Amino acid sequence: MAKVFIYPATSLILSDLVSRHGHTPLSSAVAIRERIQTAGLESPPLQITPEEPKKGLKWAAVEVPAGVRGRMALYGPMIGECEAAIIINDADLAFGCMGCARTNELIKFLLRQKDIPKLDLNYPKNEDEGVKFVAAIKRFLDGLGGAK
């Protein structure tokens, strides 16, 4: 059972297809759940404390906005532990301000730097593309081996 990083990290489709084929999707919900279930100082809504931008220094330099470093404290460890990645390149839903947009660029850069199996796709725009999309993901995940 491989740990597969999905981009966009909130994607319902990727999260479902990865778990459907017996692997573990690494999504932002898992990182958020870990924080909101850990006792500490109250920092609503996401329990992101001033410690997170400090942890983010591992992936982004100190002059990079704190929004990027704070987000990297969520995604960085997951990129570190992932064994494969599926990236959707035309995800309009992953737009955002300086923090989100630059974090997304950094996530994709780090994934491309890492020596792991990667699958690059676009969202399907019709039924034929839907079949190709699902088949490509199935072939990729079956190729990883160790499915539950």
Place this chain on the structure above:
Amino acid sequence: MTEYTPVHVGTVTKYIVVESFEITPADLAIRGYEVSNGAMIKETCFGLVVSGKPDEVDRIVEEVRKVDPDHIFVKDRGFPPGDPRRCRANLGGARPGYHGMEFEMTVIPYVSHGLEELKKQNAATVPAPANPLAHESLDITSLQKLIDAQES
């Protein structure tokens, strides 16, 4: 700063999203309650939110998915149902994160079709989708057309 004491520690929460012409969230909720053994199940406009111990939630998801496997999609959620930091009953407007799901709901019918088709055919025989990273160079015919259009 105030001390933070988490609630529902050790639980997982999952969204069960249904996109079907035959099944409604109410049908899924009934099935969920039938098989549930202590998990919290909330019916929503798009499906269910199930929260509880990981094994129990996985079992409910597995059972509920059997109702319509190609049209039911599942993903993790960080917050438990009704959490005041996320629930729109307290905040107003759409829940943060709903817009992403709303966008993907426009694509999900194609994915459902793909799942149905792959039951009839082998995935290995389906051609690969276009590579989004491939740089498509301008072919000579198109270039000639552009030059002609400029000159005329």
